[in-house]
Amino acid sequence: NRQQLQQQLDTFLAEQTISGLAVELRPTISLAKICFVFSGQGSQWWAMGRQLYESEPVFTRWIQLIDNEMTKINNGEWRLLEELIEKKNEQESHINDTNIAQPTLFAIQVALTALLVSWNIYPSTIVSHSAGDQAAAFVAGRLTLQEAVRIVYHRSRLQNRNTRQGGRMLAVSMSEEEVKEKLLKGIEHLVCIAVVNSPRSVTLSGDERTIDELQQMLSIFHPNVFKARLRIENAFHSYQMDRFDIEKELLSSLNGIQGLPLKDPKQMFNPKCAEARLYSSVIGGELSNKMPVDAHYWWTNVRQAVRFRDTIASIAQNDNATIFLELSPHPVLATSIRECYESANQQPLILPTLKRKENEQITLLTSLAQLTISPDIWQQYFHTRDISPMIKNEQFFDDFP
Template structure:
């Protein structure tokens, strides 16, 4: 079992849920709680037989990859590298602007074909580099539709500049069909044979964009005919799930025969050979280049050549993902233990599972994903890492930032216990005699009250936050502050985003379980107000004479000492405080044990600028 958490309260919720559950299945949905999906007997002899699966167009969303960009240096490095390569090809838009600098969903252009496909490619390569830095390598690689560009690059058939050129030309030429009357419709629960029957007589208007599993297909073509097909399925097969793809285009359809797309694609990519590279300096990774690469155009892994003619076949023909996955499952040379989807959101997980069920495999592989829309990206990818067997955890821990710093082993023990939250950066004042301690007891309650945001203001701020998370485009939309948020549309994904927003804004923790219990905006505001009041009371509590004497003794060793009793951390952070002092020009970390609610940091004023 593993727990993924960012503060003590999250860990506490996970531990309570895991201990109170009657069986494993009842807590799988608890955020951050991970159970092993394998056992020693069923996986003996297997050593990370992983298949990397690269998705096609569809799962893009305006904030994909943003959290990892700011938290994982490897991910950020590759996004920046690909952004520079794409900038050489076009100046009308910048990858960094679309992925990182866009301020709202309404201002985002991520669903434009030319931007969506390039952005997905960049996120996929950055995710792959991150997985590799943790020691997770593929034995088999497969790409779905435009995901084959990332697969071909990772598999060693394209250089980075070639891959960026392919994804750019591929997406720009398809973009000519954007808003030209084409759409794409995904259907789950419809057998492929039945789907083919529906297309009889309409082949020049609608075609398969993808066959994802024996009971999952995607139609692509002219919107008018697709609307009729949607209505027909609604009336005759109401149990079938249907959804429109988030793209105003019709990929892999007859519309791709328009606007000279075929000729221009062949011309623009005529310099790309697409054969397996031998120059080690040109490939993405040597071990990845040794992996088997399967094509969803041919469903084979031999005699592949990703030249300009291949990319036209990829663009115009259906992505036969179902047949390819079944071929991989039947590959006797490499028994796959785990399918890992490399995408901004898991869109192929169900299709892979349906292929596994169809074949009735004796050994059932696990299926995991890298990211999930609107969920914490670090928590999601780390949870998936914990589901993989035989992870080299030593390699993972050495990718953490502090591990690369050259430090004296004698202080590593203390450095490993430094909390991971950011510095407070508040302006404090010098007080050599610790005089501030004697004034804290005066007018304590008035001081607390003046520093606490008024509850009416909290209600207004929560109201505005929830309305934004509901993605309401209706300017007249309203919420009832006394009515249950669940009854007004709050789901688990929105609740996760809301907990993060409240934590950042008020430095308090509101659990996900609490939000989903039917509470109102008024209830949340009162709980936040109560927690903030408690924090301020703790920070203003008096310090005993013994503690003052002890701190004064330490302070006397330096002429200038900075002391503050204001809360540097939230109540959820680790309670192992430390004192940093300067002794003989060496930085020394000392454990500081204080009674609950009192948090004091002492550091030399002479070194405060360098210390950050």
């Protein structure tokens, strides 16, 4: 309304910031340099996606579609729609349970991507982090929807076995080399490096008691080092994943998934997205078309460390992405990406799609305003409000309820 517009103009003239105001003084940015970032577990919250579900038909349709596929594979054990849309408060929600968090995160990420693509926003590069790998592989044309949902279901179900079994994770603002030298000598069998996010951000994983002792030691001997236990009662990407037959059952459950680039456009999420270069934090670089995301790849994804720093460094060197758009319920990787680029003396634009407990449409459109001044996107947003530009593969919906 007029009052809001006046307030935003006054804020702009005062060189201040306010929710819903996007100011970008850069030159026009080519759409060919957008990197879609699919973050992992940790960004979820109990009411994520609800406003977009009520207001954006493309987003709604994809959430419903994934709910339908998930219900088929889990035999109605739980409903994705119930967790995402129907829970009345945080106390009722199970969104932080691993077997719920990862599938709902996958659904939100895919639906967000579908919405962006319906507005003519496509990635030239795709990168992901841990549990975000499934959505990335699906969007990049490596998996059918049925395969992606199958992977998400079994990965999260099996990892959940290790919940509350004496494992925790600790984020530390130190380099990988410092952590190995100052923290892990002699206790490598109890705690390991699970994630290397940036040149000065590492996550440790392993025995809960040892994690507690490390946190106390850091407080005493390195008080200026940031450290925080993750709100996850599990030890992902560590030796604890070797327990409870997780490897054996995962390989068996995912047997037959080839994970090579799909040849049939009708099976793809979107053929244009499949043209994007796919970077994997499992290997720390670009995933060639000859490298399959098969059952063994997904076991490596579960068991080995996340090499996000190396992956972003590879993008900086080989792709020169100028915009990173994080597809998640809340931005969790922006700082890591920024720190990775500082060492390369570059400053990409890093944008969220959603933020926890903030208006979802305003957050998304604020980033859209900063993303580009291309009239194609705005014409698509204001004049095409149906799902046909996004999904031409109607056979996806043959068995839609």
